[in-house]
Amino acid sequence: MTPEEQRLQEDRERTAYWKRWGPYVSERQWGTVREDYSPYGSAWDYFPHEQARSRAYRWGEDGIAGISDSRQRLCFAIALWNGNDPILKERLFGLTGSEGNHGEDVKEYYFYLDSTPTHSYMKCLYKYPQQAFPYTQLVEENRRRGKFEPEFELLDTGVFADNRYFDVFVEYAKATPEDLLIQVTIANRGSETATLHLLPTLWFRNLWDWQPEMEVPFIKVIADTPVSVLEADHPTLGTHWLYCEPGAELLLTNNETNYERLFGTSNPSPYVKDGINDYLVHGKQHAINVDRIGTKFAARYPLTFAPGETKTIRLRLSDQQTLSDPLGAAFDAIFHTRKQEADEFYHRLCPFPMSEAERNIQRQAFAGLLWSKQYYNYVVHDWLHGDPNQPPPPPERKAGRNRDWTNLFSEDILSMPDKWEYPWFAAWDLAFHLIPLVVLDPDFAKLQLDRLTREWYMQANGQLPAYEWAFSDVNPPVHAWAALRVYQVEQKFYGRSDRQFLERVFHKLLLNFTWWVNRKDMEGNNVFQGGFLGLDNIGVFDRSKELPTGGYLNQADGTSWMGMYCLNMLAIALELAKEDNAYEDIASKFFEHFLYIADAIDGIGDTKIALWDDEDGFYYDALHLPDGRQFPLKVRSMVGLIPLFAVTVLELDTLKQFPGFQRRMNWFIRNRPELKNKVACMETPGMGARRLLAIVYGAKLKRVLRYLLDENEFLSPHGIRALSKVHLEQPYTLHEGNNDYCVRYEPAESTTGLFGGNSNWRGPIWFPVNYLIIEALWRFYEYFGDEFKVECPIGSGQEMTLREVAIELSRRLVTIFEPDEAGKRPVYGNLDVFQTDPYWKDLILFHEYFHGDNGAGLGASHQTGWTGLVAAMILQNVEHRTVNRDTPGGQHGDP
Known part of the structure; x- marks a missing residue:
């Protein structure tokens, strides 16, 4: 067992909480649905990037290469200033959905280079131009361009010409679960001398403005030599200390909204969220608290680089106050060890020869x-109804986005599609994330499915939330597939069979399967409409909305996803039946339901309007118009390939192990001969006596x-x-x-x-x-x-x-x-x-x-x-x- 696997085991057994700190800070909190309190859901416009430096967030935080504790009470990230930008570079910039000629798009260059599952070692790279960041040019040029032109990217502006930029590497290494070593290495890639202000930033997420009874935390300077030391005290997180390499100017303000700048009203305190920005960029001396206490802190390192020169700044965020030499020789030794352990862990996962x-x-x-991975906090009830001592949200919101999801209460570390473009969980994306994640960290992968199927995410009727922009949208039902794969991969790589996990998720998915059958099978004939199903632009219509022609679509992919769902649930039921034969009956139910679906996709009802086109040899959606006309939409797309996904193989040993299931299966085949063509013959020479269940066969x-x-x-x-x-x-x-x-x-x-x-x-x-x-x-x-x-x-x-x-x-x-x-x-x-x-x-x-x-x-x-x-x-x-x-x-x- 490698040291990283030992840490994973300690975290699983709760003897050491190695995952309490991690890269849980979003790259974009502005412009999200969570921060949108507009009447009609205009998230991009209500909280734009221009306000982000001055306005305290309600539901989370963002930053560059940021980390936080698992409840995001205390955050750390880097900020940068090249002396030319109109604002500090504290967060990533990009175009909103309405600004980009092809939709939203981050206009930065950053790269994730390494991480272990416990985040005992992490490394990333941010490329920062030495010229003024071209915010206005990026917006205006993309606004000018049409759909037939490519996006205008940061490289296209010329700010990276002649390598006039800094490579900023940010690395973290954990000495203990609560002792984090931070190393920022900056290289001048240009051929001229250049100056960069590095501002490692520590701050508390603002909860006190929305929870008046909360004791306000504080950060204060307690030592200047031989290293600078900051104490960060929080009523529930406890006390941590930030050790900073000498040579920095220590700047403190508060993580609170600048009402004067944004709304023209007075500020309760002169020290606000953008105080450090105003002090450094605009020379406002009174924007910084001279008493050196607040809820937001930055250490300013003014660094001058010769052409090609590299410099490193070290910091340490720890729960220990008595570190004798926090940034000394042991610091480098820990970094070296954690890098080596990361290599050992990844070699263990893939011991085969690789290029x-x-x-x-x-x-x-x-x-x-x-x-x-991101801390994701969203309580829909509070978001709809408002917070104490805050103006009530506009009443139109109660008839708008996510109004039916007041059960959703999220405060978890979740796997995101990405932390800028999609800084919110997406249910079907998440299922695919788990396939590589389970190889790294089975416990985290299982936790994702467990959370998504719990009552504070799933609705009482069994529907899973799709994604923050519209929880009620319909995504492909791939979560039984993901649960089964997670279970199997953990068996293969770690030799563990977590039956409790599989059984717990299976019972919740039974509810979700029932929701699909009751809500998405319009005529009760085992053909499904589905709706969006993730295939946005692949068809003639936007399938998540009412059709412009009227009527409805019977979907080849929607029906096939349900066939796949049946087979995944069948496989899980047979696995669970190994220890509880009651699951044999459930396996039989899904076997029979699959055969009905496989039959229905070939011909629907008395009219036999098939989703399979025998002339073309392909599957198509079928449009049903209000005047009774029905015909296929002959678009050759992924819609017609998804029927391939509904396939499974039953081994002879499996059938022998469950005689009750086998008897029911054989009875059904004998007594429903019109359906048996969906089951391959019992004997196949050379392949053993396997059974094939598949929509697409022969x-x-x-x-x-x-x-x-x-x-x-x-x-x-x-x-x-x-x-x-x-x-x-x-x-x-x-x-x-x-x-x-x-x-x-x-x-x-x-x-x-x-x-x-x-x-x-x-x-x-x-x-x-x-x-x-x-x-x-x-x-x-x-x-x-x-x-x-x-x-x-x-x-x-x-x-x-x-x-x-x-x-x-x-x-x-x-x-x-x-x-x-x-x-x-x-x-x-x-x-x-x-x-x-x-x-x-x-x-x-x-x-x-x-x-x-x-x-x-x-x-x-x-x-x-x-x-x-x-x-x-x-x-x-x-x-x-x-x-x-x-x-x-x-x-x-x-x-």
């Missing part, structure tokens, strides 16, 4: 996932795979596109009434504003569904084995088993991030600085989605959440290269 490129990509992907499977593996359709050099490339030359157009509704293949940013924001998935490659396609191919291979082959790519004459196809798709996805023969990474397209500059080329960004033809990164630049699946893919790929695979199936076949 340096693979190891670098995987390590940064894991780092991004771990740095994107000739249909080969027909769908012909589209999937055609490079003129879905198959790209870097994965599976969300929309077939055939729609580039043959766009699908629906003529209805006086309107035309059109879908055209767009490999990059969408040119339609129909869906708002940055919902740009009309063709790009999207990691979560690619991952599920690969997993489905493995399941089919477990059943069919080496005898079942398909041409891949179509037209190549090359026959592959489904195992080989799965490995090939995984390889193509990983190549997005790998240097090619010319040393260029597809993810960075034509961005030369990322491709060739030694200070950029090994830094990886994990985008929201990727160009459907060349693999360039698009959308949110730090969405390591689900794109972090690449870390798991690399692990699988190197394992496939190393492990002898004489027999199909088995644990090593699981992606």
Whole structure:
């Protein structure tokens, strides 16, 4: 067991709380729904970036490379000033949804380089220009550009020309769970002497303005030599001390709103949130408390750098007041040890031979996932009704966003899609985060699913909250799949079978499954409408809203997601039945329900309007109009590939272990012969007596795979596109009434504003569904084995088993991030600085989605959440290269 695994065990056993401190500070609290108290939900405009330095937040904090305790009472982050900016660089800047020509977008360059699961060691990098940050230029140029033009990025402004910037590395190492060593290393990459003011900042989250009975905490200076020491005292967190390297000016103010600047009214105290900014940037001497006490502190280090020079500043945040030499030789020794232990931990996870490129990509992907853990506080009841001693929220809010979610009470550390673009949990994103996270930290992965299915998140009717912008939106029901995978991966990597976790989540998901059946099966015929389902721009209409044509859609993907849900619940029930045979009955229920769904997708009701089109050999949504007309919407998209996900294999040993389940299954097959085509024959030579449950089977499977593996359709050099490339030359157009509704293949940013924001998935490659396609191919291979082959790519004459196809798709996805023969990474397209500059080329960004033809990164630049699946893919790929695979199936076949 490595030292990091020992720390994880101590945290799990509650003998040492190694995860009490971590990177839990958001990168953007401004512009979030939580901070929006406007009448009509205009979150981007109500609390803009321009107000963030002056206005105390209600629900959380933000900062650069920030850390906090797990209840975010005390926070630490860095601030910077180059002497030219109009404001301190205390938080990340970006464009709001209405400002960007392709939606919201962070306009900064920062990279997560390393982290262990307990955050015993962490490292990140922020690149800070030496010229004035071009806030206005970024807004105005992006506002000028249209949907057909690319986004105007920070590199495009020229502020990084001639390497006139600072690389700011921030590292943390824990001596004990409450003793954090902080090291900030700054390098001048330019060819001229430059000055930078480094301001390590410590502050208390403001709770006292909303909780009048709370005792106000304080930070005060208690020593200036030989090192500067600050005492931070909090009524519930206790006392901590910040040790600062000599040479700093110690600045204190309060983390309270500057009412005078924002609203033209007087301030209760002259010391407000932007006091340090005003003191340094504007020379306002009285903005700082000369008594050196407050709730917000910064140590100002004015540093001058020769060309290429590097300097390091050390600090220490500790629960110990009597450290004799807090920043001395032991400091460096602890950092060295924690870095070495991080290497040992990651080698233990992947002992197989890896290339340096693979190891670098995987390590940064894991780092991004771990740095994107965030303290998330949102109490919807209080948000709707207001706080004591505060003006009541406008009454319109009670009929607006999230009004039906007064049960939601969140105060947890959650995995975020990213902490700038999506600084709030997203339920179905979260399910995909857990696949790589469970490899790192099973306890944290399980906690995420446990929280999401608890009564203070899930509604009483069983609905799961989707995401902060609209909790009532409908996302794919992938949480049973995630729970099963978390359970299985913990078994494989750690030898533990947490049946209690699986059973607890299973019971809550029974409620959620019932909600789906009761709310999303409009006609009670096992065909589902779903709604949004995560596929924003992939169809003719915005499926989360009323259709402009009237009527409703029966969804091939919605129905298939429910088929997949059934099979995941069936698999969990059989696992639980190993110790409690009562679960055999529940397994039988999901077996039968799956067969009804698999049958219904082929023909609905008496009219038999199928979601399967036998002429095309593909699945489509079906539009039902108010006048009774019904017809398929023949868009070849991911909607028609999602039926592949509904597949599982039952082993003969499993069937023998549960005779009651087997008897019921055989009775059902005998007595419902019209449904038995969804179950493969009992005997398959060479593969054992396995049973296959799948929506797509036999000739249909080969027909769908012909589209999937055609490079003129879905198959790209870097994965599976969300929309077939055939729609580039043959766009699908629906003529209805006086309107035309059109879908055209767009490999990059969408040119339609129909869906708002940055919902740009009309063709790009999207990691979560690619991952599920690969997993489905493995399941089919477990059943069919080496005898079942398909041409891949179509037209190549090359026959592959489904195992080989799965490995090939995984390889193509990983190549997005790998240097090619010319040393260029597809993810960075034509961005030369990322491709060739030694200070950029090994830094990886994990985008929201990727160009459907060349693999360039698009959308949110730090969405390591689900794109972090690449870390798991690399692990699988190197394992496939190393492990002898004489027999199909088995644990090593699981992606």
